[in-house]
Amino acid sequence: MIPKEILQKVRQLEIYTNRLVNESLAGEYHSVFKGRGMEFLEVREYQQGDDIRLIDWNVTARMGHPYVKLHVEERELTVIFVVDASASGSFGTVNQMKGELAVELCSVLAFSALKNNDKVGLITFTDDVEKYVPPKKGKNHVLRVIRELLYFEPKRAGTNLRTALEFLNRVTTRKAVVFLVSDFMDRGYEQALRVTCRKHDVIPVTLTDPRELELPPMGFVEAEDPETGERMIIDTYDRGVRNMYMLLGQHAQEQRDRLFRSMKLDAIHIRTDRPYIQTVISFFHRRASRY
Template sequence: MLPREIIKKIRRIQIHTTRIVDELLAGQWDSAFRGSGIEFEEVRPYQYGDDVRAIDWNVTARSGRPYIKLFKEEREVAVMLLVDQSASQGMGSHWQTKREQVTELGATLAFSAIKGNDRVGLTLFTDGIEKFVPPRKGTRHVLRIIRELLYCEPVGRGTNLTKALDHLNRTARRRSIVFLISDFQDSGYEKALKVARRKHDIIPVVVADEREVKMPNVGLVRLRDAETGRMVTFDTFSRANRRAYEEHARQKMEQRDALFRRLSLDPIHVYTGEDFVESLQKFFHRREKHR
């Protein structure tokens, strides 16, 4: 039996994210994702104006007249949320941490999926796999996903995107829509991302905090790497130090985004303390326009 305060928190997230789905994202999920897979249905005689690339040459050869293949959209897809639960997700210089932002975002995507009659699953990862919830339908299932997002107590502290993507490829046998939600504070995952990209529809969701890219002038500060525990003293009085910090962050972002471009991935960027709905709406619009 869940404690009353946990039930209240899950219920609050359910009400908030359902409102977002119903009022702000209504219809956009289907426009962006419906029919992401297709399956063969039948053939019919070729008609003037048909796409010649759809000609079924085997049937054409047997019948002596051209036929084309007709396909139908798959009416149900599987959606997987791969969610980073590493220690760096506790970062938050505004009213919420990255983990809290991710919970709201994940719940919104899950409710959008089931409203579109799709199945949704969850993988929580750090430098290992913390939790795996297979894709299913229904509100009760989404409430379980919210509970796991809220109250996961990860064993690991680091980030290993390669392990998360390898686990996806082992468990998701059919092509799935995959939201890879992380701050991407990892390296060496390009090969695993390439392999997953060939099989699945991968959508990177980059969750960041303003202080990770811009350092204010607040004097001497002690900084601790949440994932390694390493401590450093940083003099923010120095303009050169602040510029070096921001340049290092900029280079890491450019390397990450260049990888996404090479793999033709369209990322979603969200920041703590900001409303992620606009970012989702822009992404859905781009996706619909591209389709």
């Protein structure tokens, strides 16, 4: 039995994200994500103006006059959310924790997929894969995915993108749209990402808090790495310390973005101090302009 307060929270999130989908993303998702190709529908007699390349010669030979093949776009997609649930997601200094933002964004995209009758699946990972929900259709299934995201309690704290991507490639054989949601504070996942991109349509969704890029001058601060537990004292009044912190953060982002560009990946960059819906709409527009 699912506790009443959990169902209430899921319902609140459903109402909120559904409104965003209806008001801001109507038609955007459908126009951007294409099906697997063209599916055969039927044959009919040739009509003036038909493309002769569509003639079905076997049927034409049997019937004694030309017939053409008709096709329709095969719309059904599989959408999989690969979501980083490591301890660094429990960080946020503005409006939301990074992990909370990830849940909300995935909910918006999941309801967009639902409206297009696509399958939705979920992989939640830390430094190991901790939860796998195989892709299925339907509102009840999408609500289950959202429940799993909202109330998932990870057993581990670290991050291992490579393990998550390798697991995805083992369990998903047909091409899928993959939203890879993480702060990407990890190393050694580059080759696994390249392999995944050859099989699937991968969309990195990066999560960033402004305090990961810049420190305000507020005296001595004790900082703790949420994934390793390592602690250190930082003198934020020291301009050199603040500049070094900023440079390290920028360098990590530049390396990550350079990797995405080398694979021609169009990422969605989400920050805890900015509304995300316009960022998602801009992403849809960029992709749509390529078709």
